[in-house]
Amino acid sequence: MSEYQKLSKADAAELQNAGHRLRIDSIISTTAAGSGHPSSCTSAADIMSVLFKKYLRYDVNNPGDAAADRFVLSKGHAAPVLYAAMKEVGHLTEPLTNLRKFTSDLEGHPPTTLPFVDVATGSLGQGLANACGMAWVAKNIDKAPYRVFCMMGDGESAEGSVWEAMQFASHYKLDNLCAIIDVNRLGQSEATALGHEMEIYRARGEAWGMHTLVIDGHDVNAVDKAFHEAEITKGKPTLIIAKTFKGKHMPEQEDRDNWHGKPMSQDFCDKIKKHIEGLMESTDAKITPRAPLQAVENLQFASDVKLSSPPSYEKTDKVATRKAYGTALTKLGDSSDRVIAFDGDTKNSTFSIDFMKKYPERFGECFIAEQLLAGVTIGATCRNRSIAFASTFSAFFSRAADQIRMGAISKTNANFVGSHAGVSIGEDGPSQMALEDLAFFRAIPGSTVFYPSDAVSCERAVEIAANTEGVCFIRTSRPATVNVHANDAQFAAGKAHFVRSGKAAAIFGSGITLHNALEAAETLAKEGIEVSVIDPFTIKPMDVDAVKKAVEETGGKLITVEDHYAFGGLHSAVSEVVCSEGLGAKVKSLAVPGVSRSGKAAELMAAAKIDAAAIVEAVKSF
């Protein structure tokens, strides 16, 4: 294997012909669709031909099998050339002219409903981090020889996330990863900043610790040699930088601006097809994709991962929920060696460090690069290879909002745990305070949003998240608080707990504000005013029955109090239920009114009017 055998003339002709077939299919399918990106497909066609016919190891009838090499098309708008490749090898039998139709899975950008797609792409610059997560799992968790390939465009290499991923790949010596940049010179609206400056690309790749090869991406012999070199290179990931031309072999479009995302007319399509067919050489060569090297167990989504021991706290213990996260994650890790964790250089604040200390081989450090953190975690959970948790300050998950958005489109099961929620972090000030994270994570389709208020419920949130499909978010707090729930309390997503009951008003609080609400309730009780205090446990789904009960028992006097801005969080969640159900309640909002500042947690909560005093006042104003 390690000695390079130059392609025979016949094989080279066949690979070149296949590249042309991919071109033709990409042009025909986008013409049929009336939209799409044929010119972005034709630049990559020859590389795709060599990769899918000769290098990628997979069963064409079962490309989703765990043993197969993985391929991520980071330049997702070139989806037609991927579909054409899967047709070329005999996997796809559906007509490619179904492209972009409502009734077909051959979508405009690759969807995970196709068995050869692990992550949805189309927001550029994200695929390599996903591929890194897959390659890291292959090496460290599966310990299997399957490899991961990722095809990017040159335009997308302007995204910093690409370089975060290169850093991860070289840091973790992911020699099972091969990245490709299809340098076709042209972006959507003008030429890229670097054009065909191949030596600048080379310098960047090398400075990022990649085994870097610069080649002619239309020369199948050069492509073949590069993939061979990638395969035998140990200790370093490979980056193949391929000089190509956008619209290659489309006579009036090649290397010309203003043809991005434009399908050909039927006339143009027919002419180009004829032109490209004229370039093909006759050959008898047959090239069949290689089979995987070694069987790998396929895994189903795990729904039975348990804490190795139940929560065990004294009623008087003061424990921060971020600390309980570290405890719970470690207990989950005891139960399943598929539980893994990543962090962004905050592990000593989020307490993922507890897990790292016990299971160092199952912990990945992403350093200060949250897009990478999210992307790697999403990649790591693909095909149920792991139950993965990512943690950082909750404010900094906003850095990865696009990755998490795309993760939901990929139907990821990744879990995100954000610490240091709200103004109650105190002196560090607003840059470190998550105050819009509930709004963001609630908006993610299919998400579950946990906001535990004590250590017991936090441990259970972590356990339930591990067993819940879709994006899960757990919001943890910095301050230590007493336990509200008994060690044997039962928790479920969408199931609130009435911590106190009363008829004067019902107060919904989460995290630190549940404690403020309980303090307010004590004060009010001394004056003979009894209120309900409700811990929703999940902000999404919101417990509809609990809201109904609260409305009924109080005659529609509800208060929400949250260490979050006023829009999109707890108040919105309760108001949506009240309005959708037509319950007719008034819902007063106590929330952080604007940008906060440095100060003590108590000072900041008082200034924001989310402390016990403000809650007392709100109850009395009814």
Added chain:
Amino acid sequence: MSEYQKLSKADAAELQNAGHRLRIDSIISTTAAGSGHPSSCTSAADIMSVLFKKYLRYDVNNPGDAAADRFVLSKGHAAPVLYAAMKEVGHLTEPLTNLRKFTSDLEGHPPTTLPFVDVATGSLGQGLANACGMAWVAKNIDKAPYRVFCMMGDGESAEGSVWEAMQFASHYKLDNLCAIIDVNRLGQSEATALGHEMEIYRARGEAWGMHTLVIDGHDVNAVDKAFHEAEITKGKPTLIIAKTFKGKHMPEQEDRDNWHGKPMSQDFCDKIKKHIEGLMESTDAKITPRAPLQAVENLQFASDVKLSSPPSYEKTDKVATRKAYGTALTKLGDSSDRVIAFDGDTKNSTFSIDFMKKYPERFGECFIAEQLLAGVTIGATCRNRSIAFASTFSAFFSRAADQIRMGAISKTNANFVGSHAGVSIGEDGPSQMALEDLAFFRAIPGSTVFYPSDAVSCERAVEIAANTEGVCFIRTSRPATVNVHANDAQFAAGKAHFVRSGKAAAIFGSGITLHNALEAAETLAKEGIEVSVIDPFTIKPMDVDAVKKAVEETGGKLITVEDHYAFGGLHSAVSEVVCSEGLGAKVKSLAVPGVSRSGKAAELMAAAKIDAAAIVEAVKSF
């Protein structure tokens, strides 16, 4: 100026002593605060000394003046060393021991309430893009000789956003920009990935087109020489990579792990102070900061920028709101030469290209790097130097969520215009569809969220945004639609328009769904059912009076219909008002229920049940 004069021995001693004073002040202030990052300050102290005493051109009594050189502390957790520097030069007279107190502006991370801070920092890796925006404006809009300095940490150079900014700086040849990386080797939770591998940093800087200097960051002579070289280097931005030690001159902390973000005990503080004082040399040298080279006009926030001509459409014209954005932006540009625009290689889709064609010198291309796009725009608007608009597909602003979050903390007036909202974009599929953008932008404190439904209101939204403080977001649509509003209609934030009136139900719709609602109203009218159709114009603020009127006129039968997910958007906005005001209405939500797919806009809207047929059904179900 251009010949380098080595520092005199006396001046070198004075700069070194000043560095030590900054160290001592950083340690004392964090000890007084009981929190903060002294070790991150001490690594940067010598660089700060040379920069603030000798190179930066500013009036110490008026550092916010438009003529002054700008400084961005991207490693915002080192705020105490910045405050110490401003005390050293005589600007700050407040005791530094007020650090992190509720009553002081000496916050844990630099706030823009301080006159020498233009952008709030603390979320790492963002400062350089802000600095790029300032330097771009200095060169292209102010055409003034003030320069921009940005100090980063090595940990934060793992953020891809840093490299996006380097690319912008070298692409636009920002030789008025000097970036510094304080390579102190240690992150928060462990050593950085690169440690003190200075040659790797050098290779990266050079590959990114920076004039790159690697120096000893504790040698004031080396620092001095580097800043001189940066000043005389033309055609390229300079990157100074300084090898330093975290905790420098803190005997038990220097270059040791586990001291990040930990203040010293009073005992330790006293001992270190004594130790550092022992390092100082006696000198009579006095060094006074340099004055600005040239006066620059100070500008107030403009609140009178108008479209050069009013909207002018025929009732039957079908115009996409994204197209109206390009028209309006160009008209604003006619009225003020401070109107500028940036895009992320989507200008031919967002229609910012119309502005670029007329005012190329006021347009900046950020290529495919949305974090950069937002960061540059925020930097460009600092100190009211410009009225800046950033545009890309709305889905891709999620890539810059953290930058926009920090922008709000900086009290930015930047305007964000996101096109291709919702499933109505059609065939490109979910990766390109913004479906959570309203939730995100509503959560931003102080934001205004416009969602115009026709070309007339879109032009006015652009005009109002230009004159509105805080983050403004305008959501535009891909499909062409007819005009709903007359050319002379009046618009204001928080002022809805009743496009039709009826008592059977009130339908709130925006963008494409307003048109669906009008179609439904026509159908219903034929059956004798008259409904109100309301165009809220802004989703934030939501027009409280309009919601009240809708509830009163219909007996509390409201419907919201939005091309957005169900959480955090239009339904939430209306529900919040209904519940906060205790209006007692039922609000049915028609929204996109989950991840969409490729297909025709009409097919996708029907599948999501946000089309006219679904609205008719919802009305009838009351």
